[in-house]
Amino acid sequence: MVKIAYWLAGLTVLPRWGPGGNYYDYIVIGSGPGGGPLASNLARAGYSVLLVEAGNDQSSNVNSEIVSFFPFAYTDPTLRWDFFVRNFANNTKNLQHNQLIWRRPDGSFYAGRDPPAGSTCLGLYYPRGGTLGGSSAVNAMATMYPSESDWDPSHMREIFARIEKNHYLSAETPGHGFEGYLHTIMSNASSWEGQEDLMKVLGVASEYLGQKQQKILEHLIADPNALIPARDRTEGVFGLAVHADTRWRRFSSRDYVLKTANAVLPDGNKKYRLTVQLNTLATKLLFQDVGHPKKKPKAIGIEYLRGQSLYSADPRWKSSNKGTPGRAYARKEVILAGGTFNSPQLLKLSGIGPAPELARFKIKVVANLPGVGANLQDNYEVPIIGHAARDFQQPAPDLNAPTCNFGAPDDPCVDLWRQGIGPYTAGTTMNSIFRKSAYPAHDERDFFLVGGTFAIRGFWPSFDLRPLDPPKMFALSTVKINPQSRAGTVKLRSTDPRDTPEINFHLFEENDVGAELDLKAELDTVKWARRVFASVPPPLGPLTPVEPPCFETPAPDGSCDDDLDKEWITTQIFGHHPTSTCAIGADSDPLAVLDSKFRVRGVRGLRVVDASAFPRVPGPFPVLPTFMLSEKATESVLEDADRW
Ligand SMILES: Cc1cc2nc3c(=O)[nH]c(=O)nc-3n(C[C@H](O)[C@H](O)[C@H](O)COP(=O)(O)OP(=O)(O)OC[C@H]3O[C@@H](n4cnc5c(N)ncnc54)[C@H](O)[C@@H]3O)c2cc1C
Incomplete structure (x- = not known):
């Protein structure tokens, strides 16, 4: 039988x-x-x-080719897949999230906690690439060698060197590859011209991490993927490599x-x-x-x-x-x-x-x-935002440069980019800050942060839904390394293969010891960021903490109201590295x-x-x-x- x-x-x-x-x-x-x-x-x-x-x-x-068009890549309907996820088992907590996405009765999206009547809650927006090249065709291209403790280090370095085609280091550099298929590039010092204000704040951050503030430019162009002993325990400010070629064309x-x-x-x-x-x-x-x-x-x-x-x-x-x-x-x-x-x-x-x-x-x-x-x-993320005492100065505009309109029809800068010249072939001021909090899961740095006059608050199916910030805004956007909150699930919603599954990250569940450690580490990094903000000298500083909000002057260690901070973290946390x-x-x-x-x-x-x-x-x-x-x-x- x-x-x-x-x-x-x-x-x-x-x-x-x-x-x-x-x-x-x-x-x-x-x-x-x-x-x-x-x-x-x-x-x-x-x-x-x-x-x-x-x-x-x-x-x-x-949108998928030019590095600086990243925000248009992940919002382009011909490239993206829209997932809507939950962070918590408790739906009341889910509904308190700052970036919740709703479908209005007219079919358009609404982002926030106070939707128009008749709107349907979709969840937190979680884009993926649904195109040839997958998410590498829409992502932010940050190219970071992981911690050695993530796997067998000897063989994996060899594999990295085999696949990499590095465009930003000299060909003798150990631990890197120059003949592989995966193009990598990083900004050089010219990207930082006219960015003295930004470098001032990043310099203060570097000093807190044991580096010399005066050498901030050197730090900002230092290789984050270098083969150095104790790399995974080394705190400080570095450059940020991306998967793109010398023309700043995305490689996927x-x-x-x-x-x-x-x-x-x-x-x-x-x-x-x-x-x-x-x-x-x-x-x-x-x-x-x-x-x-x-x-x-x-x-x-x-x-x-x-x-x-x-x-x-x-x-x-x-x-x-x-x-x-x-x-x-x-x-x-x-x-x-x-x-x-x-x-x-x-x-x-x-x-x-x-x-x-x-x-x-x-x-x-x-x-x-x-x-x-x-x-x-997920490497979940929370931005820590401050307002400077005055607006950040930007590089003086080049009066001879064409006006770029970010890919709109007849954008002259796209034509220049195709010739390998013009503003879209310039690098970026993206950077890497590595910090070890007081609560790392292993004896390694457990936070990546990027500092800039933009905040990475999350993702939206339409770019115009994002909150706007004033020109005095500075953010340290955090990415958790080695998170211990690992209770998330992907479950079937139906047997229709065209249907999306139900996704819940189950963050910070009660009695989850690892998740408690993560929350303590997050709080510790919020306090550290506030110490950095407070130490920025006038006339730019000190920076006033805005997110998480602090309604009094923070204590010298950066503390404000721990309960309020934790609540803020859970209403703001998001991710895109599942x-x-x-x-x-x-x-x-x-x-x-x-x-x-x-x-x-x-x-x-x-x-x-x-x-x-x-x-x-x-x-x-x-x-x-x-x-x-x-x-x-x-x-x-x-x-x-x-x-x-
Ligand atoms: C907006 C965004 C920004 C990001 N930024 C960064 C970053 O800066 N640095 C970084 O390291 N990571 C980043 N990531 C994450 C990174 O891109 C992903 O972790 C990585 O691409 C995962 O690769 P994968 O092969 O597992 O899946 P994916 O890249 O998602 O590829 C899966 C592919 O499978 C296809 N597929 C799925 N199901 C089927 C099916 N049933 N039949 C046929 N085809 C199917 C999909 O269309 C897709 O093309 C980002 C991701 C996003 C979305």
């Missing part, structure tokens, strides 16, 4: 291995920094690879994929067998040997829907967009790289996940893995989804290679670690290539 049931299950998905079938050696789902490089590497190693991507190719969209995994897919031999034939199938939403993983008495189920292919904007996070989505169904088969392996929200969703829809949740949706269990969709974490929902873990870890070779436990021929695989969120920024993970996974997949 068992055998008959097994064969019936198998027959429904038997692959067509013969000529003319839709079959490949490998199928990779998702073209972000996890999937894109892996698919390209496997094709370069000689295998036939199908890369399916739900979005399309926007490589000539300037899209570029590597297209370079591989479009490469030709001298005879004009394709050099590599990489098929990139865009506008294709993978809806289910296909298995054979489900229920086999001796063998684990083997992933053999995927089902998909073909058509534009089929996923409901796509702002152009319509429920009438049904798409055309199809199937593709993998002779060797299927590799899932849909990102931290989508990979667990697709695993669950395919029968891999916590059995009780699958049962609720009547999904047949292929492998009971309780960790799928658990362990969600990881760890399909985490690698030891055999003894009940929440481990993957083994150390990215293989999904309980099945064969299936791996997950994206930011969901990290056991803990790596460093302050996940994109470089995800590119590196992809390279590492290439080694693991190729090691097994002859097995199938």
Whole structure:
């Protein structure tokens, strides 16, 4: 009886291995920094690879090309996917968030706590890239080598050096690479000309971190990814590298994929067998040997829907967009790289996940893995804002420069940029500040901050929803390194693969000891920032704390009202670096989804290679670690290539 049931299950998905079938050696789902490089590497190693991507190719969209257009990239409806998340289990707390997004009765968005009558609460806005290149095509491009304690340091440095194409250091610099595919660039001293006010405040911050204030310019152009002993315990101000080329054109995994897919031999034939199938939403993983008495189920292919904007996070989505169904088969392996929200969703829809949740949706269990969709974490962020005693002085305008209008039709600066000149080819004043709070989880720095006359308060589906600040505003926008609050979840909302999952970060839950530590560390950094603000000399300083608000003069240690500060933190906290929902873990870890070779436990021929695989969120920024993970996974997949 068992055998008959097994064969019936198998027959429904038997692959067509013969000529003319839709079959490949490998199928990779998702073209972000996890999937894109892996698919390209496997094709370069000689295998036939199908890369399916739900979005399309926007490589000539300037919003995704020009580094300084970042705010237009993540708000561009042709590039982005809109997720709306919750931070807390307690909905009263969710409703107190400052940046809550609502849908007004006329269909437009409202941001804030006091929506017009009849509005529907959507949650906190959490953008992702839904395009070729994934989120690396819309992100802020900060490129940061993580802490060595995040993984095996010796091999990972080697991997970084292998993939990097560094444009800002001399080619002898140890620990970096100059021949890889991942372009990195950093501003030089010219970006700081005329920025004396900004440098003054950053200089005060550097002094608090043990550096010499007088050398602030040197600090601001120092490499944050340098191979130096004790790097992860070294506090101070540094430069900030981004994934872009010398023209300040964004580099994303899209570029590597297209370079591989479009490469030709001298005879004009394709050099590599990489098929990139865009506008294709993978809806289910296909298995054979489900229920086999001796063998684990083997992933053999995927089902998909073909058509534009089929996923409901796509702002152009319509429920009438049904798409055309199809199937593709993998002779060797299927590799899932849909990102931290989508990979667990697709695993669950395919029968891999916590059995009780699958049962609720009547999904047949292929492998009971309780960790799928658990362990969600983030480098959550809170800006600490002050107002100076006068406006910040900006560099004197160049009267001969053309007037840029940020990509509007006939923007003269876009034409100049295409020629490799003009304002859009200049660097930025982005910087890195590393601090170790009084409550680090490990003996390492646990905060990244960027200081500037802009505040990173969160994200909005439309850029004009953001709060505006006066020219005397300065913010230290914080990013938590090594957060201990790890109770977040990605759960199915329905069995419709076009539906988004329910996402809750479950931050600072009661009795969560790690989360308590995080909150103490946040509070400690708020106080530190206030000490910096108070120490800025006149005429620019001292800066008055504005967010979190302090209605009296703060105490010399930066304290104001701890309860009020904590409340502010929880009403302002946001993130955009989700990881760890399909985490690698030891055999003894009940929440481990993957083994150390990215293989999904309980099945064969299936791996997950994206930011969901990290056991803990790596460093302050996940994109470089995800590119590196992809390279590492290439080694693991190729090691097994002859097995199938
Ligand atoms: C606005 C923003 C700013 C950011 N800034 C930074 C930063 O400055 N530095 C940094 O380090 N990180 C940053 N990040 C985060 C970083 O970009 C991500 O961590 C990284 O891209 C994750 O890579 P990934 O491969 O896991 O997933 P993604 O890059 O999200 O790629 C997943 C891809 O899979 C596709 N996909 C999903 N499901 C399916 C399916 N079922 N079928 C077919 N295709 C599917 C998606 O369309 C997408 O293209 C930012 C992210 C955003 C959104």
